[in-house]
Amino acid sequence: MKWFISHNTIRSPFQLTLEKDCGEKVSHCYQCGKCSAGCPIAFRMDFLPNQIIRMTQLGMEQQVLSSRTIWLCASCLTCTVRCPREIDIAEIMDYLRRQAYKKGIIPVEETEIPLFNKIFLRNIELFGRLYEMGLIGMFNLLSGEFFKDVFLAPKMFLKQKISVFPPRIKNIKETRAIFKRSGKLGKAHRDRLLHPRLLFLNLSRKIIGKIAKRDNP
Amino acid sequence: MKYAYFPGCSLHSTAKEYDLSTKEVAKALGIELIEIPDWICCGATPAHITMHLLSLALPVKNLLKAKGMDSYEVVTCCAACFSRLKIANHFMREDIEHRKNVEEIVGEPYKGEVRVRHFLDVLVNVFGLKNIAERINNRLSGLKVACYYGCLLTRPPEITQLDDLEDPHLMDDLMKTLDAEPVKWPYKTECCGASFSLTKTDIVLKLSGDILQMAHDEGAQAIVVACPLCQSNLDLRQGAIEKKYKKNFNMPIFYFTQLVGLALGIEPKKLGLDKHIVNPLPLLKERKVLVNK
Numbered sequence: 001m002k003w004f005i006s007h008n009t010i011r012s013p014f015q016l017t018l019e020k021d022c023g024e025k026v027s028h029c030y031q032c033g034k035c036s037a038g039c040p041i042a043f044r045m046d047f048l049p050n051q052i053i054r055m056t057q058l059g060m061e062q063q064v065l066s067s068r069t070i071w072l073c074a075s076c077l078t079c080t081v082r083c084p085r086e087i088d089i090a091e092i093m094d095y096l097r098r099q100a101y102k103k104g105i106i107p108v109e110e111t112e113i114p115l116f117n118k119i120f121l122r123n124i125e126l127f128g129r130l131y132e133m134g135l136i137g138m139f140n141l142l143s144g145e146f147f148k149d150v151f152l153a154p155k156m157f158l159k160q161k162i163s164v165f166p167p168r169i170k171n172i173k174e175t176r177a178i179f180k181r182s183g184k185l186g187k188a189h190r191d192r193l194l195h196p197r198l199l200f201l202n203l204s205r206k207i208i209g210k211i212a213k214r215d216n217p
Numbered sequence: 218m219k220y221a222y223f224p225g226c227s228l229h230s231t232a233k234e235y236d237l238s239t240k241e242v243a244k245a246l247g248i249e250l251i252e253i254p255d256w257i258c259c260g261a262t263p264a265h266i267t268m269h270l271l272s273l274a275l276p277v278k279n280l281l282k283a284k285g286m287d288s289y290e291v292v293t294c295c296a297a298c299f300s301r302l303k304i305a306n307h308f309m310r311e312d313i314e315h316r317k318n319v320e321e322i323v324g325e326p327y328k329g330e331v332r333v334r335h336f337l338d339v340l341v342n343v344f345g346l347k348n349i350a351e352r353i354n355n356r357l358s359g360l361k362v363a364c365y366y367g368c369l370l371t372r373p374p375e376i377t378q379l380d381d382l383e384d385p386h387l388m389d390d391l392m393k394t395l396d397a398e399p400v401k402w403p404y405k406t407e408c409c410g411a412s413f414s415l416t417k418t419d420i421v422l423k424l425s426g427d428i429l430q431m432a433h434d435e436g437a438q439a440i441v442v443a444c445p446l447c448q449s450n451l452d453l454r455q456g457a458i459e460k461k462y463k464k465n466f467n468m469p470i471f472y473f474t475q476l477v478g479l480a481l482g483i484e485p486k487k488l489g490l491d492k493h494i495v496n497p498l499p500l501l502k503e504r505k506v507l508v509n510k
C-alpha cells in the first residue's frame with residue numbers, strides 16, 4: 001500500500017498550536033535521534049523523545065497526549081542542550097503534559113506522577129512552603145501505597161530531617177492569591193477535590209494489580 | 218559581601234545540613250547571608266509541568282521580596298530553586314507577553330533585575346579560590362571525591378551561565394583548593410532521577426545506582442553534590458540500591474559546603490555531618506581530616 005503524507009498532515013492544527021504556544025519549531029527536527037540517545041529515562045518510555053517529536057510533526061495528538069513518555073520525562077534538559085536543531089524538547093514535553101492535564105487525558109499505567117504533581121501543588125497552596133510530611137502521607141494514602149518508605153521515616157525523624165508540623169509563613173493569603181490568579185489567567189482547570197478521576201484511576205489500578213498478584217503469584 | 222539568601226523548602230527539611238553548613242561557611246568567610254523574609258516555595262518541577270504562569274509567578278514573588286531588602290543579589294544553594302529563579306528572570310526580561318501576565322498575577326512590575334547566584338558561584342568566582350586557600354587550616358589531603366553536578370546546575374547554559382555544559386569544573390576546582398583529589402569520571406551531569414523519588418522509585422534506584430557504581434569504579438571514596446535532590450537520592454536511597462543490585466558502596470554523599478567547612482576547621486556537628494544516612498565519619502577519621510575541638 002502506498003501511503004502519502006499530505007500537507008494537511010504536516011501542517012496539522014496540533015502542531016501549529018504547539019509551535020505558536022510554546023514557540024518551539026518541531027518542524028525543524030530531522031530525526032537524528034540525539035535527544036533519545038542521551039535521555040536517561042529512555043529505557044522506560046513507550047515512545048522515545050525523537051518519536052514523540054515525529055508524532056507531533058504528523059499531528060498524532062491523541063497518541064502523543066496519552067503516551068507514558070510525557071509523564072516519565074524527568075525535565076533533565078539533556079535533550080534540549082544537545083539538539084542540533086536547537087529544539088527545546090523538554091519544554092515541548094512540559095507543554096504536552098499541560099495539554100494532557102487540560103484535556104483530562106491520563107494514561108492508565110502512569111497515574112502516580114500526575115497525581116504527585118497535584119498533591120505537591122495543593123500542599124504549597126495550603127502552606128506556602130513544602131510540608132514534606134503532609135506530601136508523603138497524602139501521596140501514600142491517595143496512591144494506595146500506604147506503607148511506602150515507612151522504614152526510612154524513623155531515621156528521618158531522628159535526624160530531624162522531617163518535621164511533623166507544617167511550616168508557617170506570615171502572609172499565606174498572598175500565595176493562595178497567586179495560585180488563583182495563575183489558574184484564571186492560564187485558563188487552567190482547577191479541581192476542588194484533587195482530580196477525582198485521577199484518584200480513582202490510580203487506586204483502581206493498584207487494587208487490580210494487588211488482586212492479580214495474589215491470584216498468580 | 219552581603220546577599221539575600223533563598224534557602225528553599227528542601228534546605229529547611231530533608232537537606233537541613235546543607236543549610237547549616239552553608240551558613241557556617243558563610244560566617245567563617247565573612248559573607249553575610251540574610252534570609253528573604255517570608256519566602257515561599259519556588260514551585261519546583263510540579264509547577265512547570267502543570268501551569269506555566271504559576272511556575273514563573275512563584276519565583277518572581279520571591280525575587281520581589283528580595284528586592285525590598287537593602288542588598289538585593291539573591292543567593293541560593295538548591296540547584297532546582299536556582300534553575301527556577303533563573304528561568305523566571307529570563308522570561309521576565311525577554312518575553313513581554315509573559316511579563317505582562319506575571320506582573321498582573323503578582324501585582325507589581327518586575328523586569329528580571331534581581332540577580333541570582335548559586336552559592337558555589339559565589340565561593341569560586343566572587344570570593345575567589347585564592348582567598349579560600351588562605352583561610353584553610355585543615356587540608357583534606359588524600360580524600361578522593363567524585364564531583365557530581367547533576368542536571369540543573371549547568372543546563373540550559375544560556376540561562377544558568379554558570380559552568381561548562383558537558384564537563385563542568387567549578388566544584389572540582391574548589392575541591393582541589395581544599396587539597397582533596399577530584400577523580401576524573403564521565404557522570405558529572407547525569408540525571409539521578411530527581412523528583413521521581415516518591416513516584417517512580419525504581420527509576421531513581423537505577424539511575425542513582427549507575428552514578429554510585431561509576432564513582433566507585435573510578436576510585437572515589439565519596440561523592441560531592443550541590444543539590445538537595447541529588448543528595449537525598451544518592452544517600453537516602455543508597456541502602457535500597459545496594460539491596461536491589463547486591464552491591465556494597467557505603468559511599469558518603471557530601472554537600473560541597475560541608476567539605477569547605479571541614480577544611481576551614483569547623484566542627485563536624487555544626488556542618489550537620491551527623492545527619493547523613495550513610496555515615497561519613499569513619500571515612501573522615503580514616504583520612505585524618507576530622508577536627509576535634
Ligand code: SF4
Nearest residue numbers: 029031032033035083
Ligand atoms: S535531537 Fe533534535 S533534531 Fe535530533 S531527533 Fe531530537 S529533536 Fe529531532
Ligand code: SF4
Nearest residue numbers: 039073074076077079
Ligand atoms: S528532559 Fe525528558 S526527554 Fe529530555 S533527556 Fe531529560 S528525561 Fe529525556
